[in-house]
Structures are given as C-alpha cells and as structure tokens.
Amino acid sequence: MLSIKNLHARVEDKEILKGLNLEVKAGEVHAIMGPNGAGKSSLASVLAGRENYEVTEGSVTLDGKDILEMAPEERAREGVFLAFQYPIEIPGVSNINFLKTALNEIRTHRGLDPMTAKEFLQKSKEKQALVEFDAKLVNRSLNEGFSGGEKKRNEIFQLAMLEPKLAILDETDSGLDIDALRIVSRGVNKLRSENNAFILITHYQRLLDYIVPDYVHVLSDGKIVKTGGKELALELEEKGYDWLK
Amino acid sequence: MTTKQLESPLYESLQAQFEIVSLQDQHEATKAYRTQAMETFRALGFPSIKNEEWRFANVLPLVKTTYEVSADKNAQISEETLAHAQSLIAAHKEDILPKLKGEEKGAYRLVTINGVFSKELSFLPDNAGITISTIGEAVDHPGYQEYFGKIVTLENNAFASLNSAMFTDGLFIELKANTVLDMPIHIIKVKLASGNALFQPRNLFIVRKNAQMDVIETYISDADNEAAILINGVSEIALEENAHFFHYDIQKGCKNIRKIQRNEAVQQKHSNYSNYTFTFPGSSFTRNNLTIHLNDEAIESHLYGLYLTAGEQLVDNHTEVHHKKPNGESNQLYKGIIMDKSKAVFNGKIYVYEDAQKTNAFQQSNNVLFSEQATVHAKPQLEIFADDVKCSHGTTIGQLNKEAIFYLKSRGIGEEQAKQLMVKAFAFDVAEKIKIPALRSYVEEMIIEEMKGH
Numbered sequence: 001m002l003s004i005k006n007l008h009a010r011v012e013d014k015e016i017l018k019g020l021n022l023e024v025k026a027g028e029v030h031a032i033m034g035p036n037g038a039g040k041s042s043l044a045s046v047l048a049g050r051e052n053y054e055v056t057e058g059s060v061t062l063d064g065k066d067i068l069e070m071a072p073e074e075r076a077r078e079g080v081f082l083a084f085q086y087p088i089e090i091p092g093v094s095n096i097n098f099l100k101t102a103l104n105e106i107r108t109h110r111g112l113d114p115m116t117a118k119e120f121l122q123k124s125k126e127k128q129a130l131v132e133f134d135a136k137l138v139n140r141s142l143n144e145g146f147s148g149g150e151k152k153r154n155e156i157f158q159l160a161m162l163e164p165k166l167a168i169l170d171e172t173d174s175g176l177d178i179d180a181l182r183i184v185s186r187g188v189n190k191l192r193s194e195n196n197a198f199i200l201i202t203h204y205q206r207l208l209d210y211i212v213p214d215y216v217h218v219l220s221d222g223k224i225v226k227t228g229g230k231e232l233a234l235e236l237e238e239k240g241y242d243w244l245k
Numbered sequence: 246m247t248t249k250q251l252e253s254p255l256y257e258s259l260q261a262q263f264e265i266v267s268l269q270d271q272h273e274a275t276k277a278y279r280t281q282a283m284e285t286f287r288a289l290g291f292p293s294i295k296n297e298e299w300r301f302a303n304v305l306p307l308v309k310t311t312y313e314v315s316a317d318k319n320a321q322i323s324e325e326t327l328a329h330a331q332s333l334i335a336a337h338k339e340d341i342l343p344k345l346k347g348e349e350k351g352a353y354r355l356v357t358i359n360g361v362f363s364k365e366l367s368f369l370p371d372n373a374g375i376t377i378s379t380i381g382e383a384v385d386h387p388g389y390q391e392y393f394g395k396i397v398t399l400e401n402n403a404f405a406s407l408n409s410a411m412f413t414d415g416l417f418i419e420l421k422a423n424t425v426l427d428m429p430i431h432i433i434k435v436k437l438a439s440g441n442a443l444f445q446p447r448n449l450f451i452v453r454k455n456a457q458m459d460v461i462e463t464y465i466s467d468a469d470n471e472a473a474i475l476i477n478g479v480s481e482i483a484l485e486e487n488a489h490f491f492h493y494d495i496q497k498g499c500k501n502i503r504k505i506q507r508n509e510a511v512q513q514k515h516s517n518y519s520n521y522t523f524t525f526p527g528s529s530f531t532r533n534n535l536t537i538h539l540n541d542e543a544i545e546s547h548l549y550g551l552y553l554t555a556g557e558q559l560v561d562n563h564t565e566v567h568h569k570k571p572n573g574e575s576n577q578l579y580k581g582i583i584m585d586k587s588k589a590v591f592n593g594k595i596y597v598y599e600d601a602q603k604t605n606a607f608q609q610s611n612n613v614l615f616s617e618q619a620t621v622h623a624k625p626q627l628e629i630f631a632d633d634v635k636c637s638h639g640t641t642i643g644q645l646n647k648e649a650i651f652y653l654k655s656r657g658i659g660e661e662q663a664k665q666l667m668v669k670a671f672a673f674d675v676a677e678k679i680k681i682p683a684l685r686s687y688v689e690e691m692i693i694e695e696m697k698g699h
C-alpha cells in the first residue's frame with residue numbers, strides 16, 4: 001500500500017527527515033514512536049502534502065502511485081487521511097457542510113455519485129454512533145471552541161466518514177481521557193479492514209493496548225532507527241529512547 | 246481654486262446646465278435650495294486627493310469625462326429604451342426575484358429607467374399607508390416640505406451639493422404612522438445610455454411613527470455598454486419615533502458605471518435604521534457615504550457592509566455616526582474581500598456628543614487581501630466628548646489562514662472551493678444579519694459566483 005523509500009525532507013533549510021524507509025501493507029497497523037522533535041509530525045505532514053515541507057530526495061508511493069507529485073486534496077481523494085496533532089479551528093465553516101463537501105469530492109474522484117442529503121445524514125448518524133461523537137458538535141463551526149479531546153474525536157469522526165485507505169493518526173491519544181481513548185480505539189478497531197492501513201504516531205504504549213499494532217517503529221533524528229513487534233512499545237516505555245542512540 | 250479642487254471641463258459645463266435645470270424648476274423653495282447648493286458646489290469644486298476625505302478615491306478620471314447631463318426634467322423614456330429595459334429586468338428577475346419567493350409574491354417592485362419612475366414596469370403595494378411618487382411630484386406633500394433638503398449635509402460635500410443643485414429625478418416614499426409593509430419594496434434602477442451620461446437621482450424616504458419597511462435597491466446596466474455612466478445619488482432618510490427601516494443596497498454594476506452615493510438619515514426616539522451596503526465586482530468606482538444622526542434618545546443604528554472587489558475596481562465606504570443624545574446604540578460591521586488589483590477603503594467616523602451619555606458605539610472592519618496587488622485602507626476615527634460611554638473599534642487586514650486552507654484540502658476539498666468556504670465563513674457574520682432569507686441566500690450565492698476563478 002504505502003512505500004516510503006529514502007525520504008529526505010526539509011523545512012526552512014533545516015533537514016528534518018534524513019533517509020526514512022517504511023513499508024505499510026493493506027490490513028496492517030504500524031505504530032511510530034520517538035522522542036519530541038524527532039520528525040514524526042513532519043513525516044505526517046510530508047505524507048499529507050503540507051506546503052512548507054520540501055522533499056529533497058526519495059519517493060513515496062501509495063498503491064504504486066507517486067503521491068509526492070499530488071496536491072494535498074488529490075492525496076486525500078486517493079485515500080490519504082491525516083488526523084492532526086493540533087486540529088485547527090475554522091469559525092464560520094460548519095462541520096457538517098465541510099464534511100459533506102469533502103465526502104462528495106472524494107466520491108466524485110472515485111466515480112461515485114454525490115450523496116443525497118438523506119444518505120449523507122444516515123451515514124453521519126451511523127458514524128457518530130460509532131465514535132460516540134456528540135450530535136451537537138456535528139452542527140457547530142469546525143472545531144470552534146471544541147475542547148482538546150473533542151477536536152481529537154472530531155478527527156476520528158471525519159476518518160470514519162471519509163473511509164480512507166491510509167490513515168495517519170498523529171498523537172490522537174494525547175489529551176484524551178481514558179473513556180475517550182477507549183471509544184476512539186474501539187472506533188478505529190471497527191474501521192480496520194483488509195483494505196486499509198493505519199499509522200499511529202504516539203508517545204504512549206497505553207494506546208497500543210487498545211489498538212494492537214503489527215509493527216512498532218522508533219523514529220529518531222529523521223530516520224527509523226528500530227522496528228519491532230508490539231512488545232517494543234513496552235520496552236520503550238521502560239527504557240526510554242537513549243539506549244537506541 | 247485651491248489645490249484641493251480639481252479643474253475640469255465638467256465643472257464648466259455643469260455651470261451652464263445648472264441654468265436650464267433651475268429655469269425648469271417651478272417650485273420656489275426647491276429652486277432657492279438649488280441655487281444655494283450650486284453656490285456651495287462652486288465654492289467647493291470637485292475634491293482632489295489632497296482633500297483628506299478623498300485621499301484614496303481619485304475622482305479625476307471621473308470628472309475628466311464629459312457627460313450628457315440629464316437636465317430635462319420631463320425626459321421621456323423611448324419605446325426602444327423601454328423594451329430594452331424590460332428585457333434586462335426580466336433577466337434580473339430570473340436572477341434575484343425567484344429568490345424573493347417567486348415573481349411578485351416576495352417583494353413589491355419599483356422600477357426606474359434612467360431615473361424616470363416607470364409605473365408600467367412596477368408592482369406597487371395597494372396600501373393607503375404608503376405614498377410612492379417621483380420626487381418632482383412630491384413638492385406639495387407635507388413630508389417633502391418637512392424633510393426635503395433638511396437632512397443631507399452640503400457643507401464640505403461637493404457631490405451632495407451638486408446633486409442638490411441639479412437633480413432631476415428620484416423617488417419619494419413615505420410610510421404613514423403605524424403602517425407596516427407586508428413585503429419588502431425592491432427598487433430596480435435601470436441605467437441605459439448610448440453616450441456618456443451623468444445621473445443625479447435624489448430620493449426621500451420617510452418612515453413615520455411606529456411604521457416599518459424594508460427596501461432593497463439593486464441596479465441594472467447594460468454589460469455591452471461602453472458609455473461611461475456617472476451616478477451621483479443622494480437619499481435623505483427620516484425615521485420618526487419607533488420607526489423601523491431596513492435598507493438594503495446591493496451594488497453590482499457593469500464596468501462602465503461610476504457611482505457616488507450619499508445616504509443620510511435622521512432618527513427619532515426608539516427608531517431602528519439598519520443599512521446593508523453590499524458591493525460586488527462590477528462598477529469601476531464606488532464611493533458610499535453613509536451618515537446617520539441619532540438625534541434623540543434610545544436609538545439603534547446598524548451599518549453592515551460587505552465589499553467583494555475584483556479587477557481594478559475601487560470601493561470606498563465612508564461612514565459617519567453622530568450620537569447626539571443619551572442611550573444610543575450604533576453598530577458598524579464592515580467586511581471586505583479584496584481580489585485582483587482592486588482597492589478598498591473604509592473610513593468610519595463616530596462622534597459622541599457631550600450630551601450622549603451611555604452611548605454604545607461599536608465599529609469593526611475586517612479585510613482579507615486575496616492577491617498581492619490588492620490594497621485596502623481602513624481607518625476608524627472616533628471623537629468622544631461624553632465620559633460615560635462604551636466605544637470600541639477594530640480593524641484587521643490579513644490573508645486567508647493558510648493552515649485552515651491546508652486542513653480543508655487535506656480532506657479532499659480543492660483549493661478554489663476551500664477558499665470559497667473560507668470566504669463564506671468570513672462573510673458569514675455580516676450575511677447572517679440580512680433579515681430576508683431569500684436575499685441572504687442570493688448574496689451568499691453571489692459571493693461564491695463572483696469568487697470563481699480567483
């Protein structure tokens with residue numbers, strides 16, 4: 001599904017990713033851990049197409065297609081979804097209208113008809129239930145005045161609605177209370193399938209108790225420095241990152 | 246003439262035309278008013294950019310043109326013009342009226358063609374509580390005698406003075422006490438000219454005690470027309486005790502239109518005047534002067550502005566709010582989206598007089614620059630002579646939030662649509678102030694429409 005080869009990227013003349021390799025297959029869940037400032041969010045940004053990152057070397061393909069050449073919206077339509085570490089508030093843009101627009105853009109790209117208002121409502125209800133997202137929030141302005149946890153849940157609600165191939169969750173667990181964490185994890189587990197894949201960026205092994213990963217990677221100083229199974233997360237929790245340097 | 250004035254052949258030709266207009270006027274009081282206004286105009290001349298009030302609105306190109314001046318008070322509309330107007334109105338109705346809940350169901354219609362009121366094309370309220378006539382026909386009306394020429398400030402207003410001296414047409418609308426109109430009046434102003442033309446419409450709106458009306462003004466001109474049309478309009482507006490007047494001015498014209506409009510209102514106790522001046526791409530030069538006098542206690546005034554500008558357009562909004570008595574509330578919200586090489590100006594003055602204790606006066610002007618070549622000049626000016634008041638003002642000029650656009654794009658929404666969503670959101674708090682749902686959706690759709698390709 002996703003193939004990252006020797007990826008180098010910089011932001012404002014500072015090299016952040018320094019030859020990163022990662023292979024993610026359909027149906028898999030990969031966790032990425034690593035110290036603050038290692039480049040985890042940067043990797044997510046590069047995959048999503050944030051403009052201030054410049055890729056200087058390497059390649060990224062999604063099902064064989066070069067996504068680095070694509071605009072952010074094209075990547076999204078191809079099935080890339082980033083749940084942001086810090087979702088932005090956009091006053092005046094209604095959450096639900098925004099989602100409807102996004103969903104229909106993606107459907108059009110896939111050769112499907114736009115959803116009718118009724119179908120959309122139905123789907124929205126279903127997914128709200130799945131991630132236990134408050135109906136009141138659905139009708140508000142996008143993230144405006146949402147609590148930190150509500151913003152994170154909104155990201156997962158969007159994920160559920162848009163059904164991407166590849167979902168990258170950047171510290172979605174940070175700032176979630178224990179109930180929310182359980183709900184979000186349950187949602188993600190229900191969304192997991194043979195046809196999609198997840199990359200979970202996290203600092204806490206706790207999340208991985210709920211969403212069990214196939215692989216755990218350590219990203220440090222712009223590269224993957226260690227890869228293991230889910231037991232690696234436990235080891236990291238115990239020993240920290242210093243022993244890997 | 247000082248350097249604050251412009252030399253122009255138009256100035257000379259207007260002097261000559263004035264004699265004709267004046268001779269035609271049979272009404273002594275009006276004639277005297279014209280003469281006095283002409284003197285004021287002569288003394289002022291056309292303002293140059295050295296005049297602080299016109300610093301960013303250069304009228305030189307406007308007054309360098311020579312125009313056919315509509316001096317003939319009894320001008321008739323030719324068959325041909327009428328037919329042409331009719332077809333343009335039909336198209337305009339397609340555009341706006343269905344949104345006003347179907348033809349002739351959602352709004353009354355009042356049509357003027359080159360300033361001449363066309364009863365034939367109008368659909369007027371059948372209500373004894375309202376008087377609608379041309380300004381010329383109204384001279385003997387008590388409302389005219391009471392208010393005409395008594396509201397608009399000529400001092401330091403060359404264009405208003407010129408209008409007062411030389412207007413030949415316009416509307417008189419009076420709503421009698423306790424009359425509440427069931428539907429808005431949609432005034433459609435058709436401007437057609439084969440050569441360069443100067444129009445100077447003069448309107449008087451009177452809303453008597455406890456009366457309420459909504460007026461929507463829109464403009465039609467011929468897109469294919471090359472002739473320069475200069476409109477120098479003045480509307481005087483009077484609101485008596487507890488009167489409510491919701492006044493919508495939806496400005497969208499063709500490139501050949503240049504427009505200078507002065508709306509000046511006087512308000513009595515407990516009245517509410519709400520003005521919505523929404524300007525869209527089109528007309529090359531637009532200057533709106535909106536002045537409100539809160540002459541009594543406990544008055545509400547709302548000034549909502551939206552300007553979405555494109556091409557090389559200039560849109561300049563000057564507001565003046567005069568709080569003269571206690572417990573008044575004024576609220577100004579102006580939002581601009583400035584695209585291409587266009588230029589926008591907002592100058593908002595608030596005066597709180599010594600007597601006007603417990604005044605609440607707010608002013609906000611927010612602007613989004615959509616291109617590197619777009620410019621905006623926004624300036625609040627507050628002069629406060631009372632001590633127990635709440636006043637605030639704020640001005641912002643910025644770009645669309647790039648992070649927000651990235652967020653929208655990262656969900657599959659294309660660049661153009663993402664920007665549209667953001668602009669709609671930006672304009673939302675002004676658009677939502679429109680009390681007529683059909684008009685609101687018309688305006689919102691127009692925002693999207695006009696932004697296409699930007």
Ligand SMILES: Nc1ncnc2c1ncn2[C@@H]1O[C@H](COP(=O)(O)OP(=O)(O)OP(=O)(O)O)[C@@H](O)[C@H]1O
Pocket residue numbers: 011012014016034035036037038039040041042043052
């Ligand atoms: N716009 C920018 N300009 C300069 N440096 C930047 C910019 N964005 C990110 N960086 C730097 O890139 C490095 C990697 O940041 P990144 O956000 O990817 O780290 P992270 O691994 O996600 O950290 P955390 O665990 O704290 O979220 C940091 O040193 C950061 O300061």
Ligand SMILES: [Mg+2]
Pocket residue numbers: 040041042085170171
């Ligand atoms: Mg991060």
